[in-house]
Amino acid sequence: MSTDSKLVNRVAASGLITIDLTDYLPKTEVAVFDLKDYLFRELILREKDFREAVKVHDWPAYEGKTLLVYCSSDAIIPMWAYMLVATHAAPYATDVFQGDQKTYVHHYLYQKLANLDLDTFTDQRIVIKGCGDQPVPPGAYLEITRLLQPVAKSIMYGEPCSTVPIYKKR
Numbered sequence: 001m002s003t004d005s006k007l008v009n010r011v012a013a014s015g016l017i018t019i020d021l022t023d024y025l026p027k028t029e030v031a032v033f034d035l036k037d038y039l040f041r042e043l044i045l046r047e048k049d050f051r052e053a054v055k056v057h058d059w060p061a062y063e064g065k066t067l068l069v070y071c072s073s074d075a076i077i078p079m080w081a082y083m084l085v086a087t088h089a090a091p092y093a094t095d096v097f098q099g100d101q102k103t104y105v106h107h108y109l110y111q112k113l114a115n116l117d118l119d120t121f122t123d124q125r126i127v128i129k130g131c132g133d134q135p136v137p138p139g140a141y142l143e144i145t146r147l148l149q150p151v152a153k154s155i156m157y158g159e160p161c162s163t164v165p166i167y168k169k170r
Contacts, residue, residue, distance in 0.1 A: 016160050017124050021140050022132040024112040028066045028094050030101060033085060035071035042073045045081055054084055059092050067093040070100050102137075109140045113147060122151045128166075130158045 036042050038053050067089050071077050082098055089096045097104045128144055141157070148155055149167055156163035 015125060016127050016156075017121065018127045018129055018160060019144065020129040020132060021109070021136045021144065022129075022134045024109055024140070025134055025136070026066065026105060026108045029064070030104070031062050031065045031067050031093075032101075033067055033069045033089070035069070035077055035081060035085075036073040036075070039071075039073065039075055043075050045075070045077060050081060051084070054088055057088065059088050062089055062093040064094055066095040066097060066104070068100060068104055069096060069098050106137055106139055109137065110143060113140065113143050116147060118147060118151050121148055123153045123169075125154045125156070126152050127156045127158065127160050127163055 035045070038045070038050050040046050040049070069082060069085050069089075086096050097107065099107070126148060128141060145155060145166060152167065153169050154165070155167040157166055158164050
């Protein structure tokens with residue numbers, strides 16, 4: 001073997017584009033507003049009591065956060081209650097979302113993926129990264145594949161050094 005031989009990073013030279021779906025997860029801190037805590041016997045929303053509780057609530061505590069608004073009890077919540085919470089939270093919270101953490105992450109990911117510039121991936125070999133520090137919902141893998149399939153040359157799953165073929169343009 002010659003001492004002049006160079007090490008070549010074949011993964012880097014392959015032209016693969018790696019997409020890490022954890023890059024598309026929400027970055028903003030999340031806070032929760034559970035309407036259950038404002039119900040009489042965790043069942044009934046009394047308008048006068050609710051309006052007063054919302055009026056004196058510490059809304060500045062949500063400054064710069066995403067506020068998830070939902071009811072964890074099996075109560076019927078009138079739509080105006082969500083609207084009232086939104087009017088108080090909006091000046092402080094970065095975002096106000098009706099639903100729990102899991103639903104919010106799904107919604108957020110789908111929004112981010114829907115805004116991808118797909119032209120960037122035209123006729124490219126793409127690897128969707130499989131392992132990360134944060135869990136990614138399976139639906140995100142389904143959605144990224146659905147979006148990329150019409151434009152990509154090939155789609156793989158895993159790491160550039162060890163991939164599972166998913167799709168190849170014929």
